Amino acid sequence: MGDEKALIAVLRGETRPAPPIWLMRQAGRYLPEYRALRAKAGSFLETCYTPSIAAEITLQPIRRFGFDAAILFSDILVVPDALGQKVSFESGSGPKLEPIETPDHLNRLAETFDVERLSPVFETIDRVKSALPADVAFIGFCGAPWTVASYMIAGQGTPDQAPARLFAYRHPDAFARLIDKLVDASIAYLARQIAAGVEVVQLFDTWAGVLPPSEFDKWVVAPLQKIVAGLKEKRRDVPVIAFVRGAGAHLPDLAARLGADGLGLDTSIDPKWAADRVSNNVALQGNLDPLALLAGGESLDRQIDSILRVFEGRPHIFNLGHGILPETPLEHVSRLIERVRVGRR
């Protein structure tokens, strides 16, 4: 099997006696050491742009739990920030951006994306790289164009991204220009993260599930295909994971068409249904319910075991079906890791 890091080996199609494990949002509010650092630092974006602090937060979950991968501490909304849209995070109420209400407002954005505006992120990556244990993989990320555009247009989180869906119906050409701009920015940004030292990248399409099929193809599948192809052209060796939340029945098609090495499964996907329909050359990642992890107890054990059983013998990365919840007890996370690694005898 060689001594390749477990996460990378699985993304190349190998199987492991126990799957590698990391958790979406593993660097975050459920950790007391994160809350302590955040209380001392400035705003959330300042925290993201201060390499010494962002690097420390990236490493916190590795020190405490020994996950198989570290994910860069940053946010998907640094890209609109770098494009010149004002972004802020208010505690408790989530992100706030100056909304894009008409096609004219798109002219407020920078003509082209200047990747070096995010240079603190690359310095963070450099710092983490030199502090990471040898067997821990380093994941970079960005938001997928549809998800990032949906925040750019609404200016905040919404239950169903209605503002972006309406904008795309009313102004399809202007919306396509925004998506194209985000495709180009994502390729440049991820390529630069890779140059700085990340070894795997994940694309987060958190809001894919709100789109009807015709729109799904235009705003989710096509842009993700372009990003994967653009990255593979530059760095064929770097694995790509796509987390397309709410993909549902589109999943087998995504596995066949995106060109990604791994696909994230959200909580709603039946693991067996996915395993039966996705070929073994695409790793599957997921998909424990974050609420089961919060609840703990027997229902947690049962859900862990059933996920492990279904994916046994095929490339699998253990993860949640969405981000870890801030109220999650630390003991439940330790218990999860122990139980997943029992097979690593």
Ligand code: CP3
């Ligand atoms: O996963 C990690 O640990 C790495 C860091 C990371 C953050 N955000 C830190 C963060 C990652 C990968 C993200 C991705 C992200 N950001 C997504 C896609 C994944 C998902 O969870 O759906 C989205 C949609 C965002 C946008 C965003 N950032 C929202 C809607 C919010 C507010 C709501 C919330 O969950 O807190 C954020 C803030 C944010 N991003 C926090 C963290 C740790 C909390 C900020 C704080 O400390 O107060």
